[in-house]
Amino acid sequence: MKATLLLIHFLGISLLASSCAGPMNPFGSDTANIFDRANEAPLWKSKRVPAEFSNVDISFFPKRQNWHSSHDFYIILQSKTEKLTINNVKLYWNHKDISKSLFSAKEIVFENEESLIIKVKSLRLMANSENDINAYYVSALNKKVYGQEYKRPRCEFREEMKVTHTTPFKVKPSFIKLVSNESKNHKINPSLMTALIAQESGFNPNSVSYAKAIGLTQVTNLASHHVLKKFRSWKSDRRIKKLPAPLVRAMIKLGKINRNHDWRLDKRKSVKGGIAYLEYLDRYWRGNIELIERVYGTNYDREQIYTDLILASYNSGPYRIKMRLIREGRKWYKSNLIKEARKYMGKIKSYCYHFNQKKGGGYEKQASNF
Numbered sequence: 001m002k003a004t005l006l007l008i009h010f011l012g013i014s015l016l017a018s019s020c021a022g023p024m025n026p027f028g029s030d031t032a033n034i035f036d037r038a039n040e041a042p043l044w045k046s047k048r049v050p051a052e053f054s055n056v057d058i059s060f061f062p063k064r065q066n067w068h069s070s071h072d073f074y075i076i077l078q079s080k081t082e083k084l085t086i087n088n089v090k091l092y093w094n095h096k097d098i099s100k101s102l103f104s105a106k107e108i109v110f111e112n113e114e115s116l117i118i119k120v121k122s123l124r125l126m127a128n129s130e131n132d133i134n135a136y137y138v139s140a141l142n143k144k145v146y147g148q149e150y151k152r153p154r155c156e157f158r159e160e161m162k163v164t165h166t167t168p169f170k171v172k173p174s175f176i177k178l179v180s181n182e183s184k185n186h187k188i189n190p191s192l193m194t195a196l197i198a199q200e201s202g203f204n205p206n207s208v209s210y211a212k213a214i215g216l217t218q219v220t221n222l223a224s225h226h227v228l229k230k231f232r233s234w235k236s237d238r239r240i241k242k243l244p245a246p247l248v249r250a251m252i253k254l255g256k257i258n259r260n261h262d263w264r265l266d267k268r269k270s271v272k273g274g275i276a277y278l279e280y281l282d283r284y285w286r287g288n289i290e291l292i293e294r295v296y297g298t299n300y301d302r303e304q305i306y307t308d309l310i311l312a313s314y315n316s317g318p319y320r321i322k323m324r325l326i327r328e329g330r331k332w333y334k335s336n337l338i339k340e341a342r343k344y345m346g347k348i349k350s351y352c353y354h355f356n357q358k359k360g361g362g363y364e365k366q367a368s369n370f
Contacts, residue, residue: 025093026125027101055081056137058148063357065152067127067350068199069168074109075118075135082141084116090136090145094129127346128339155352157282157307160184161191165359169203175267182271188278192307195351196274196314199344205267208249212240215264217274222317224264226280227273234263234273281310284318291322295329308333308345315344 061074075091077084091102102120110117125131133150155161163176179197180190200218201207213220219227221241228234237257240248251257252265259266263273285292285306296305312321316338324332333342 025096025098025101026123026131027091027093027098027120028105055079056084056139056146058135058137058146060135060148060150062354063151064154064353065125065131065133065150065350066123066354067125067131067153067346068354070122070124073120073123075120077116077118077137078114080114082139083113084111084137085140086116086118088138088140089116089118090138092132092134092136094132126343127350128343153346153350153353154304155189155192155195155307155349156303157189157192157278157310158187158303159189159192161189161352161356163191163194163355164357166194166198166203166355167359169198171203175203178268179271182268182275186275186279188275189352191356192348192352193271193275193278194355195348196278196311197271198351198355199348205270206252206265208245208252210245212245212248214240214248214252214262215270216267217264217270217277219264219270219273219277223277224273227263227276230276231263231269231273234269235261237262278310278314281313281318282306284313285309288322291325295325295332307349311345311348312338312341316341 057078059076061076062071075089077089086103086106086108089102090097090099092098102118105120107119107121108116109119131152134147135150136145136147138145163180166176176194179194183190183193197203197216200213201216203216205216207216207218208214209218211220213223224236228236239251239257240262243251248257257265259269263269292305292309293300309321309325312333320338321332321341324335324338328335332338333345
């Protein structure tokens with residue numbers, strides 16, 4: 001009996017200790033919200049003023065959220081009217097005040113009369129989370145609250161975005177040129193196409209998934225059927241359909257199945273074939289415009305919605321995504337039935353946006369220039 005009571009007592013203490021740690025967020029553990037539910041709502045009654053229209057300028061690096069890798073994150077505050085202090089900075093994540101998490105995770109890399117640069121090391125934002133992030137500064141002079149949203153990564157299917165780097169991947173410039181040229185020929189975003197390859201195969205031309213998607217663009221047997229309607233002379237190895245994925249992977253590694261047997265193992269053809277399948281998906285959704293407008297109306301972010309639907313369909317199949325759109329409307333991407341597609345969409349948009357940005361921030365080195 002004593003042993004049972006001791007065990008219950010121990011478990012109770014363990015549970016309380018774990019509860020006190022607070023719910024986790026990307027910046028760490030937040031203890032403030034556990035016992036004070038009011039902290040889940042904004043703390044200030046004074047009117048908020050967007051940072052860009054105020055005497056306190058708030059910006060970030062990276063400029064938009066990164067959903068594909070762990071990275072150092074900077075909040076940069078500047079003001080010509082008051083001395084800035086870390087104690088007046090507030091950070092909200094998904095409508096919760098996580099300022100205490102910021103204070104415990106932060107490192108002040110620069111501070112003077114006009115500037116304050118806060119660094120959070122190795123921040124990891126998950127692609128399947130809402131990631132509604134806002135930074136605020138409470139003015140010591142007028143008590144106004146100045147705010148700035150940390151925007152999500154953005155990438156459109158038909159947008160022209162140049163690839164400036166492929167961090168964290170090391171890719172030959174000649175291959176980036178190949179992808180860019182093929183993409184431009186079909187008026188597809190070069191950075192999006194590069195991002196798709198990064199997410200699908202990590203730039204491994206011999207990659208084989210558990211579903212037997214093959215090559216750089218990971219085209220499945222079913223998707224290959226649509227591609228071969230356009231490129232009828234390309235070869236497709238029937239053994240890939242019959243054999244289990246581990247054996248297919250081994251045969252490709254040994255060279256028993258190679259680019260002479262299946263088009264997906266040829267780098268150039270894999271890129272061209274991936275583009276051809278994206279074009280098929282684009283036509284599919286352009287043909288469903290009535291359904292899309294029934295869900296979104298006529299005033300919506302057309303190109304971004306099409307991009308999301310195309311990317312989700314590349315991952316999970318167009319019919320499956322269409323069923324989610326019909327049954328769940330605007331919240332189709334939040335369905336538990338396509339969790340992987342949501343994560344996939346987010347990562348590709350993140351790679352796409354950041355491949356187009358200048359590499360590195362250098363805020364610690366540049367701080368003395370402020």
